[in-house]
Amino acid sequence: MTDYLNERTTTTKEIFNGKMISLQEKEVILPNGNTANREIVKHPGAVAVLPITKEGDIIFVEQFRKAVEQVLLEIPAGKIELNEAKEKTAVRELEEEIGYTTEDLQYVTSFYTSPGFANEMIHLYYTKDLIKLNQRADLDEDEFLEIKKLSLQEAEKYMQDVPINDVKTMYALLYCKLFGLDASC
């Protein structure tokens, strides 16, 4: 068993409490009895959806990400609102970001994005059953994006031309490739 690796918290200091994240500094007791500090970012968690059209294309969004000062090609995603069910977040983000909805979400997996310093987890879904809305639902007031429909091959080409891409989108595309999800069937 690996329980002996656990680090028990002795003190927690609240450093920052923001709109999207908060930051804590924790003092912990290490397996050898010494103490150390851990810097921890708290995030509410997010949902991402790989939306595949009947023609086998994927609908992406292009979004400027201030943290990396770059426009990234990403699958639709967003953070889970307080007490919101994950599936509801998934559908809401499709409606807001790309103007589609679905009644057939397929769960893929969940992952921690940066467990060395943050508790953010992303729950990944796909849908091959997209229903176009007459009008896109309202985005958050500080959110601006472009919708981009690409085949898997086009998306791979796009991302090859960008030095660094978004991991949830890269994971979703590898998954898509491995399981042949993009084939129209």
Add this chain to the structure above:
Amino acid sequence: MTDYLNERTTTTKEIFNGKMISLQEKEVILPNGNTANREIVKHPGAVAVLPITKEGDIIFVEQFRKAVEQVLLEIPAGKIELNEAKEKTAVRELEEEIGYTTEDLQYVTSFYTSPGFANEMIHLYYTKDLIKLNQRADLDEDEFLEIKKLSLQEAEKYMQDVPINDVKTMYALLYCKLFGLDASC
């Protein structure tokens, strides 16, 4: 072009400057001329390596991650030290974490782990040419881990039994599966 999505910084407030991360709050001008605040975690970047033995097994580490209060199965990885070349970080982490070195690192890709709030990027490599050291190099003094050698199938089974896993490791395993890297050849 998507340049119109860019957000220009008007002010930057330094909130925290820690050992591993720092935190800034930036005021930006949105594409519609309004202003918004962005909370941004700065991280030096990291390197991860998928180490594959001659028998086709993968060498993982199990590590307690305070941010998620969980022991995770991960491929060897670590943050880039000041002015350190990425390939040097990769070899150093193999030597410190699993007690192997290599002269044949293969670059896979780089990704942003959480571009919504952090600039962390991970550079992913693999090696199929591992050389065992007589003795593992010293870990950081606050780092404790278990080494675990598993086949790809065993690793998939392990991770199925854990609700949420580490994304860099999951990406590396999908990549391994897609390109048949684990086959001993």
